[in-house]
Amino acid sequence: MKIVLGVCGFGFGHSTRQRPILEGLMARGHEVILITNDQSTQFFSQNYPDVRNAQVYVPAMHTTPNGLDFAATANDPRNAQPEANRAFYNACALIEREFCKPDLVISDYDMVSAQIAYLFGVPLVTLDQQSKFLGYNFPDVSGYNPNEHRMRLGYFFPKVHTRIATSFFKVNYAPIDAYPVMIIPPIIGADVQALTPAPVDKQVTVYISAASSIQQSMDELLAVFSHFPDTTFTCFVEGSPAQTPANVTLKRSSRAGFIESLRQSSAVIGTAGHNLITEALYLHVPMFLLTFDHYEQQLNASVITSEGLGAADSTLTEANLGAFFSQLDTYRLNRHVSEVIYSRFDGDMVFLELIEAMTFLTQSHNGSKTP
Numbered sequence: 001m002k003i004v005l006g007v008c009g010f011g012f013g014h015s016t017r018q019r020p021i022l023e024g025l026m027a028r029g030h031e032v033i034l035i036t037n038d039q040s041t042q043f044f045s046q047n048y049p050d051v052r053n054a055q056v057y058v059p060a061m062h063t064t065p066n067g068l069d070f071a072a073t074a075n076d077p078r079n080a081q082p083e084a085n086r087a088f089y090n091a092c093a094l095i096e097r098e099f100c101k102p103d104l105v106i107s108d109y110d111m112v113s114a115q116i117a118y119l120f121g122v123p124l125v126t127l128d129q130q131s132k133f134l135g136y137n138f139p140d141v142s143g144y145n146p147n148e149h150r151m152r153l154g155y156f157f158p159k160v161h162t163r164i165a166t167s168f169f170k171v172n173y174a175p176i177d178a179y180p181v182m183i184i185p186p187i188i189g190a191d192v193q194a195l196t197p198a199p200v201d202k203q204v205t206v207y208i209s210a211a212s213s214i215q216q217s218m219d220e221l222l223a224v225f226s227h228f229p230d231t232t233f234t235c236f237v238e239g240s241p242a243q244t245p246a247n248v249t250l251k252r253s254s255r256a257g258f259i260e261s262l263r264q265s266s267a268v269i270g271t272a273g274h275n276l277i278t279e280a281l282y283l284h285v286p287m288f289l290l291t292f293d294h295y296e297q298q299l300n301a302s303v304i305t306s307e308g309l310g311a312a313d314s315t316l317t318e319a320n321l322g323a324f325f326s327q328l329d330t331y332r333l334n335r336h337v338s339e340v341i342y343s344r345f346d347g348d349m350v351f352l353e354l355i356e357a358m359t360f361l362t363q364s365h366n367g368s369k370t371p
Contacts (some may be wrong), residue, residue: 002031004095006113009038009058013275014108014128015231016255017166017187020348021106022048022126028356031094033102035113052098054091056112063294067086067147088179090110092119104358111156123161125358127351129274130296131157132165135181136173141302144295153179161187164354166347169303169340182354186278187347191255195263197283205261206235207270214271214290215314222248227318229322231325233269234261267328269321272297276302282345286310286331288324307341308334 003025008014022044025032034044035069041055059079062072070113073079074095095102095116105117109128117124127132132138133146157163163181165171165306171183203219208214218241225233226245233248236258242251251257262268263283270276277300280287291297309331311324335341 002099002118004033004035004102004105004113006035006105006107006110007040007044008109009036009040012039012043013271013273015040015043016189016275017300018108019047020187020189021351024050024348025355029353031099033098035116037108037110038111047179052094054094056087056091056110057081059111061152063148065144068151081254088115092116095120101122112276114157116344124157125162125164125355126157126160127164127166129166131163131181132167132171132183133295134176134179135163135165136171138173138299141295141298144298146295148295164342164351167274168274168281168342170342184350185342185344185347188278188282188345192259192279192282193345195259195283198264199266199285202231203265204231204233205258205265205268206233206237207258207268207276208237215290216316219243221316224316224318224321228321267325272300274300278345279321281341282333284332284335286328288312288321290314290316303340307338309338
């Protein structure tokens, strides 16, 4: 098939999840054109320079605990990019030139690729972690509700061929019939699957992505770390703090460096994003989660803390970090007994098999013969 794959570029989580999908599609003989923005453009341009890649611009949506913040969204200068329309039509021109018409569009929370599917009149399949909030009756968490995600998904992806959501936890809430969503296990790339955990006592990985919106500055976090001189903190961060304690090592963001550090860590400190949590679970690393001010991160953190697999808070202090360190053995034990957390991480293979099954449907729809 001729496939357009759109990948959200806010942080690297969507890109690392779509890496095995891209590799799997190409290994099965499909032709792929990427639609990327911001950090997904950087990720795929560096790692797959031979794959056709159209850079586009997407709106930056602001949120409240109960939905979207329309005024803040209207006033964000990122939403007044003069290049946006030209980039969109250039992406469409690339697709038309190379494919004439795609057979299928897959979107990981990328709204531009959804518009391309509608424009060309071809099936759209979404693969993300957010669609589960549209398809199931999730509860409010800590004063936040899933309306933010439902509003985004309803606005950007109102009509799809199939909605698929990956999840590191089993979704046991009642389905919403108007928006059927298929849940598949979490997706781990081959680079992580190849690793064997080898935790070193008092060695901690810290990851604060460029897309983070935590309540503390890096200098404030480092000040907390300085109160634990017998613990080594390897921090993958952007920027240059004013002062770095002796027990802290700063490293530039590097995929290979991060996962190797995580493999050897007794704990990880990071935000409550789906991908980081999935990788920590796979490597059995207890986590302290610094939650963003929106629903998904609050829910992710709630699942992890309720299952006894780590701690979470909006800020890091000497007290709560010390309490977290004192419970590491318990968190590791609970990882082995939880019935809510997935123990399988083959969501990419499940998804690719679904796409292969859709090949027959797509070819029949187009009037072509199956092999």
